Amino acid sequence: MAMKLMSKRGHTAIHEAGHVVAFCHFSNGIYAAHLAGADGAIVDRDGCTVHCLGLVEPRTSFDEATLRKDRDAAVYDAGIRNMVCSLAGPYAEARHRKISADAVALSYGTDDFNGADEIATHIEPDPKRCEHLHQRVERIVRKFLREPEVWCQIQAVADVLFRDGRIGGDHILLPRIDRRRDLDP
Numbered sequence: 001m002a003m004k005l006m007s008k009r010g011h012t013a014i015h016e017a018g019h020v021v022a023f024c025h026f027s028n029g030i031y032a033a034h035l036a037g038a039d040g041a042i043v044d045r046d047g048c049t050v051h052c053l054g055l056v057e058p059r060t061s062f063d064e065a066t067l068r069k070d071r072d073a074a075v076y077d078a079g080i081r082n083m084v085c086s087l088a089g090p091y092a093e094a095r096h097r098k099i100s101a102d103a104v105a106l107s108y109g110t111d112d113f114n115g116a117d118e119i120a121t122h123i124e125p126d127p128k129r130c131e132h133l134h135q136r137v138e139r140i141v142r143k144f145l146r147e148p149e150v151w152c153q154i155q156a157v158a159d160v161l162f163r164d165g166r167i168g169g170d171h172i173l174l175p176r177i178d179r180r181r182d183l184d185p
């Protein structure tokens, strides 16, 4: 792999690429993803300046057809998919840097883990079931990142992010994904 991805900016590129590729497989893709420039700022699609190292702007996670039929099922499904996409970033970074996901959780991945926790407690208020949900999501994410094709896609997206600081959702050369993945195939 290119040495540049071993730098701090490279770690961020892999992290954001992990989110991007997960959104493309498990959800409805992204509008864009960004890495901050030297000024530490990112301008999002609403024209707002955000101060952070990296940012992914996902499309909605809801499945419109399910949403019309069964609102609760659609919320539950979108919740799990968002948890998977949240954790794919820090887990990709951990895999790339050969460190534990816990180590990433304590640094750049804190918001991702907090976000996943928030969703989990919302859709599974029962503590025991909530714990099982966390384990299920972790299993899905780890299995996903072990797929050689997925890891290649993450590296390819990270390369573009590193070089250009931005990747548009329509320009991602992922194989056309006609249908979102099942969560537990």
Ligand SMILES: [Zn+2]
Residues within 6 Å of the ligand: 015, 016, 019, 086, 089, 090, 108, 109, 112
């Ligand atoms: Zn993240």
